[in-house]
Amino acid sequence: MTQINRDSLNREQNIQDRSNFLSHLAHAAKASVMPYFRNQIEIENKAPDSHMFDPVTLADKACETVLREAINSQYPADGILGEEYSQTDAHSPFTWVIDPIDGTRAFMSGLPTWGILIGLICEDTPQLGMVIQPFTGETYVGGMGKSALWHKENMTYLSTRACSELKKATLFTTDPSLFNEQQRQAFEKVETKVRLSRYGCDCYAYAMLASGYVDLVIEPDLKPYDILPIVPIIESAGGTVVTWDKEPLRLKGHNSVNVVAVGDKSLLEPVLNLLQG
């Protein structure tokens, strides 16, 4: 057996180990968050000087703390990049990427469309991803060529749906006010061509795309923890997710990027042409 094959097998085994560990993380994350959901919670504004209200709650902080402790305890050499606390550098090829509550605005409004995002990066590439929605009892998980939804005790494999024409597509974005003027003009070029355009949903829109109910998600200025955990779920379900410049989503050098996800890959070129045109 060559060295390269052995390294590659080791890598596979290391990812598989961490994949098994995801269900433990999911359990811990849900338990930390749910006491705060639909309960009176203190809400802090992370960006008091901006016109955008950017809330953070005790639930975000509690969840990220619990996940960091669990990861540190099991894989102390792995890096951690989370939304709420400073980065832990990696002394292994692996970095965990965490958004403890993606959709804090939905969370504080009682809606079931937020999610806990946990992703595993190997070197620079997203390998595993999970979106947990504890109120509905859904966990979307993807990587290593398979994506699945666990809904309570039932598991179903996910696949994106065929939709090769923009005029038949359903498009989602979280909030049109998150676009700057140039981004908004680009977005509207696509929006005017689709059958149905809807706002809201944060990570839940990507889960619906991986499940084959939505064809297109377009969002501006996503941070690594907003999108990297979602990449393996979409890709292993048959879709693709890239920047508006058609760059793949990687950890290094990723501060914030404009993202487009498609369920049917044949939609990508026409959408990118509109966004760039």
Place this chain on the structure above:
Amino acid sequence: MTQINRDSLNREQNIQDRSNFLSHLAHAAKASVMPYFRNQIEIENKAPDSHMFDPVTLADKACETVLREAINSQYPADGILGEEYSQTDAHSPFTWVIDPIDGTRAFMSGLPTWGILIGLICEDTPQLGMVIQPFTGETYVGGMGKSALWHKENMTYLSTRACSELKKATLFTTDPSLFNEQQRQAFEKVETKVRLSRYGCDCYAYAMLASGYVDLVIEPDLKPYDILPIVPIIESAGGTVVTWDKEPLRLKGHNSVNVVAVGDKSLLEPVLNLLQG
């Protein structure tokens, strides 16, 4: 006992009877809809000549049919006004108002923010209302001074929250593209003054308002079946819902109206002043 007292007692009894019947309707409605949710369904456009895609599915039709049959069988003299089929005139003081799927666009996108709406009108006034979200297992029900959420087997009473300042309020509307230019300008006067404004959600936003997680919902051009079933849930939870001209929501003469719902009644005047100003 005077005649007036006797009539009033009879009326109360008749409403109570129908209130008990609601759980039967909820059960029938859920069973008719859920086989279609997150399943491949045919989608028809009700307004092919409009720029707005107005979908209707077999699920909408199946649900309204089941509810009409159940009501006709139990209360044959009662009227029925539903979204999908023509009106059944009342030969009693009672009319049932049905939106089989409020939020068909959310339904067809796999989201859990649509609902089945069933309301009971006595003469002209909304008396009972129900919002059913079968995927999450939630049923919001209100009338006769009490509003409650049944979540699976658990019941909790609902009350709206205090929020007397617009700058602390969370505002919802389903879709900004539903406003015409004049309505949009009015809406934006309010939107620029609140802490958080969010899009999406249809009936679910009103359920969140009745539950005390959202302060304000503003929508244009609602039909009777879109809003009358929601009125008793909000009012019995402590909030209020009126037209932008501060008219109460009644069945007669209600083709389509602009609606504002507040959890804290002290928000009503400042909001109406902005909408009318």
